Amino acid sequence: MAKVFFTYVWGQPGDPAWPLTFAGKAERTHAKKHLSEGDIVFTVGTRGTPTPPADHGRVLAAYMVSDLEVNTRDYVDPNLDDASWIQAVTRFPVALHPVGVWGITSANIVFSTLVGPLTPKHHLQGQSRIVELDPVTAEPLLALERRQLPVAVPKTVFGQGLVAKANSKLAPKHQGVFSGAFAQHEIWYVYVLVLKDAKRKELAFKIGYSHDPALRAAAHNIPLAPEVTGLKWSVYLEQPTPSEDSARVVEQTLLTRFSKNRLTSNGEIVSGLSSTTIDASIADIMRKQETGT
Template sequence: MTLFITKVWGFGTPVGPLQFSLSGWRENARKKLRPGDQVALVGTVGEETPPEMRGRILGVMAPTTEPVMSLDFVKPRGTSDFVDGEYKWPYALMNLQAWSLPDRPLLTQISDRKFSMDSAQGIVELTPEEERRLRAFRWQEEPLLQPTAQTQQRMAKKHGTSKKVAPPPTTQRTGIMHMRRAPAHTYAMRIVGAKELAFKIGWAFDFNQRADQFNHASMPSLGGLEYLPVWHHLWDTARLAYQMEQRLLTHFARHRNTSNHEIVTGVSKEQLDAAWKTCFLLNQQGHKG
């Protein structure tokens, strides 16, 4: 196990991935890191770091060599985190574990050497004596920042693992609250075979499974209606998926079917596309706000 350091602008919880400004610095770190290695985070002495964190060892990460994008996890603090519209540290490595150092010792308490630019852009290995001094301070484990639902799904596909999005059914209040926080889709499906162009709008933990349920009931193979997804988006929580559904249904209030208010008629595909894009942006902005 090796302990490295890197310079950062701050440390907060829950703890996100290990971030880099350039893909090259991330690749350098990937070449150095081995399973079990750790990286200590040291606050820079510049104005960008809060005064109480400057020059201090703030925490420790246990990163992997799994490359990810920072914005799949972190929420930028403001315009200072961007240059010409681009996030300053877009490249990252997945993190397995994190600790804060409640005493926040000064870097000078564990080392008397001057660290070069490598420590600001990448990771630098500590000597055995520096590591011994650092490990003598208190470490407190902290929760990790979870990736977005889209990132979890992408990584599951990359590694060939199945991802069960929908939580198990429950009638307990705690279970219901958990379901609201679980990832879910908003969807719009075209109803093929209807007398006029019609779309079913809704939300579900698994939109493909929902389409299969509709088609099983309508039996398109025997001449019934067929439900074909035309739009879908995976949100981080079921609450957001529901809010997006309601925005769409409100938008098409005059076109909702009297027998099923989640079906809209008299709407063209182009109108649906435009409404979806508008409601999607509003839902995103509402979530960030």
Template sequence: MARVFYTYVWGRSAGTGGPLIFTDKANRTKAMRKVDEGDFVFAVASRKPADPTVVIPEDLKGRVINAWQVSKTAADSAEYGLKAENSWDADSDGNYKFPYALQPIRYWLIQPMPVFKELAGYSTQTHTQEAISTVQEVEGVLAESFMDLLLTSARELPVQLPKQKVLDGRIKQLAQKHPFVKQGYTVLPPKAQLNSIYVATLGKGGKNLKIGHSADPAKRVADLNKYRLSSEKQWILTVSQPIGDVEEAIAMERYLGQFFASHRTERNNNEIFINLDAMDVALEIAKAKTTVS
């Protein structure tokens, strides 16, 4: 079974499926020792990079921005024709200064980009020094939350290959060896499984709520509460409406996010809403169920 990792990054390229790049060889070696071919690594944009000269766009900070399915094939970033775009990623000659790359098998842009700390399963122990310099494995609810993004919020791009054409065939072989979804990763709900739209309020009768989809809403909401203090308001399952398979549930969730967009906490957050009554959501689900697919 494929495992799930994350790493902190300073940005992304929206046009190409570029490699996973490390600041030095030792950190790339650590990553190569941790991952297996076919594992997934999710990129989280740093909020406060250790290098004070690095400037990260405000709309990326702290968000999950892309993902790779990785190989264990090392490459030199110069082989990809990468160019320095900022003062902090240029060497004294103006060339791209981070040569240590790991070739991906697949690459996805995440859009909308969720706030990392708001993913189900995140806790105060999630953030580690390892994730800053190399990759950090995650399990359980957080791994499920990451993989769920590949179903709901990801756009796959063709992976960028280095100039060494000998790798072309190798990466194609790995893509066949490690198919995505068809292999049925356990963190992904089976397509044929009945999924529901759920609404969880923060506290009984609360107007701050979360809209999501799950094959087991009660368990999903219980998982959301695992990392909340007993003194804090708890998520309460208020609405659970069976919809259909996972794709139908995702379509309904997207529709509700657009319908109640004025209640979003942030423009790109399609899960958390404020000043919204759970019963209004339930009524809209009932009205839309016959038209949304």
């Protein structure tokens, strides 16, 4: 049986609906630990600013979330100069991407009236975390009228890639309940292979794009004869992107950024860099890349 939770938020979920946000990674980890497939989180408007007065203490939305961890800055247009959105992203930097979101349309939606008295501890925890309700208390919430909302798509290529990968896994399982914007059957990755010697020392990195990075690693190992030389390529990173074109652009931008580190014998291999530098560069490029959405 699905469990029911509630949490306090600043306002309506939006249309399309934003992911379920949290003040920090600890709160998001707590949610992932307690949520199972099919569980519902009801959002309730806080009783003060910046929640609009009309939403104070009212049940606003119902979320069914996945375990996909996302960053809220990926959902905001980087060219948008809006102080309220900047404040929200700063206050709630992390989120879980939703499988489905429903706006509550019932007329009588005052949370305290529907669920009855809760302990002060419930309300305090609900300000930053999801709080589970027992089945009897949750019953009036599940009876509320609602309408399904489209789920917001990230504005950055980095975020779109993560959601595209999640969609490809969730869509068959949820039989269309999970709404996404990506129809591709293959996920394209920007990948980084790392070349290590027998002592596990990192010697170089190979940057490319493919829908199967592991296959690319295997192909590069054939001429190396790892069992003889002790040298072996392995997949260090595979970052999903929403399309082959996006993956190609990220790959080329990354290689241009590291032009001074590219080998003359193979321009897709770089040396003299740390793995953390490459990680940070990929995320930076993908968040700055125009998505066309």
